[in-house]
Amino acid sequence: MIGVFDSGVGGLSVWREIVRLIPDAPLTYLADQAHVPYGERSLDEVRALTLRAAGWLIARGCRVVVIACNTASAAALEALRATFPTTPFVGMEPAxxxxxxxxxxxxxxxxxxxxxxxxxxxxxxxxxxxxxxxxxxxxxxxxxxxxxxxxxxxxxxxxxxxxxxxxxxxxxxxxxxxxxxxxxxxxxxxxxxxxxxxxxxxxxxxxxxxxxxxxDPAPAVARRTRQVWLELTLSADGTPAREFWTTGSAGRFAQVASVLLGYPVPARLLTL
Structure with a gap:
């Protein structure tokens, strides 16, 4: 499974590119909307929130984790790789x-x-x-x-x-x-x-x-994610599982995500 993490719905811009390039991959999306926006928080706070979210995604079975958030990537990517050395992380950076x-x-x-x-x-x-x-x-x-x-x-x-x-x-x-x-x-x-x-x-x-x-760096991040996925020789049979979780309002996330992606998006609430 590929995990995609962002502070909110923004990472869906990366999600849709990953779905386009790897349509058979099972995906889990996690939005930390209880703490959005990250862009005005301290780097230390963003790092702690990102480490916690990544730990949850890995425990759920994600073999690859995409940090689909420039702020979280800037604050936490090195710490993530040191804390979870066996998990490949794909991060964002301004182009x-x-x-x-x-x-x-x-x-x-x-x-x-x-x-x-x-x-x-x-x-x-x-x-x-x-x-x-x-x-x-x-x-x-x-x-x-x-x-x-x-x-x-x-x-x-x-x-x-x-x-x-x-x-x-x-x-x-x-x-x-x-x-x-x-x-x-x-x-x-x-x-x-x-x-x-x-x-x-x-x-x-x-x-x-x-x-x-x-x-927009999203297509390049999706290409890198596909490369990592294929290097792990991972594949999925049948219809891929796709989950959406938020630490905020599941109903609100589903409503906005459905507008952004153009199709109905179910969401579940997560308390971290």
């Missing part, structure tokens, strides 16, 4: 490298949570790949919470508020000539329609503006 290789203006915008931007893991990425670039860090306050309560997609009653919330973070990056945007949180791909709207609005107002590329 600084591909953005650095792609940019033409030399300006990269990083959309992330405050805790991710404070982490040593993020600093190491910037040191390795951003030395000759202008990297603009944009803490996106309120984005995680917006996804956690999302009720429908573009055109909904929340549409105008999401346009404002996203535009306030994206527009300043484009104004500074960023031609690549890095999604540094797994919640953020679910705001992609509003990110693209902001880019389109900017380009309409600035006809000679550069094209803008948005980097």
């Amino acid at each position: 600084i490298k591909p953005a650095a290789l792609h940019t033409r203006t030399g300006v990269v915008g990083v959309l992330a949570t405050p805790t991710t931007l404070r982490s040593a893991r993020y600093a190491s990425l910037v040191s390795r790949w951003g030395r000759d670039l202008h990297i603009i860090e944009q803490p996106c306050l309120g984005w995680v919470e917006a996804v956690e309560r999302m009720q429908s997609q573009v055109g909904s009653a929340e549409d105008a508020e999401l346009r404002r919330l996203v535009g306030d973070c994206v527009m300043p990056l484009l104004a500074q000539d960023a031609d690549t945007l890095v999604l540094g949180c797994t919640h953020f791909p679910f705001l992609r329609p509003w990110i693209e709207q902001a880019i389109s609005a900017w380009q309409a107002a600035h006809p000679v503006a550069h094209a803008v590329t948005v980097f």
